[in-house]
Amino acid sequence: MELKPALRSLRQSCGAIAGAVISRDGLVIAADVPEGVSVETFAIMCATLLGAASTAHSELRVSTPLHVIVESEDARMVVVGAGRKALIVAVLSRKGDVALTLKKLDEMAETIKMI
Numbered sequence: 032m033e034l035k036p037a038l039r040s041l042r043q044s045c046g047a048i049a050g051a052v053i054s055r056d057g058l059v060i061a062a063d064v065p066e067g068v069s070v071e072t073f074a075i076m077c078a079t080l081l082g083a084a085s086t087a088h089s090e091l092r093v094s095t096p097l098h099v100i101v102e103s104e105d106a107r108m109v110v111v112g113a114g115r116k117a118l119i120v121a122v123l124s125r126k127g128d129v130a131l132t133l134k135k136l137d138e139m140a141e142t143i144k145m146i
Contacts, residue, residue: 034061037139045135046127048106051120052113052143053078060117077120081110098133109133113140 034052038061041047051062057075064070084096101108108122109132119136123129 034143035063038063041121041132041135045121045132046124047121047132048124048127049073049120049122051077052117052139053120054117055082055115073120077108077110078118081112081118098136100129109136111136111140114144117143119143 038047038050038052041050042063047063049062049064049068051064051070051074052060053062053074054060055078057071057078059070059074062070062074064073080101081096081099084099088094088096095112098109098111101110105125106122107125107127107129108120109129111119111133113119119139121132121136123132
């Protein structure tokens with residue numbers, strides 16, 4: 032799977048305004064973000080977000096989160112685990128389809144797990 036084209040395709044299919052595949056420790060593997068965005072900062076904060084959710088779940092003795100969704104007035108960010116070493120992030124405009132995005136990110140995650 033070509034990661035960068037797959038991330039770009041999220042713009043057309045889901046209304047994504049940004050997307051990235053990052054390691055769980057916050058290193059950028061592939062990204063499609065608008066110009067002027069610090070992809071390194073974006074990546075490390077997304078990894079931190081999913082890591083914090085995982086730690087909170089662990090404290091409650093419940094299973095690891097499958098995904099995290101963060102909503103703001105004008106966007107929604109979806110973070111999905113892609114195996115033990117990576118995660119995928121998509122940021123959607125308010126018109127973006129979260130359900131479709133989750134489906135596409137889960138499909139991408141299955142492929143990334145095999146790499």
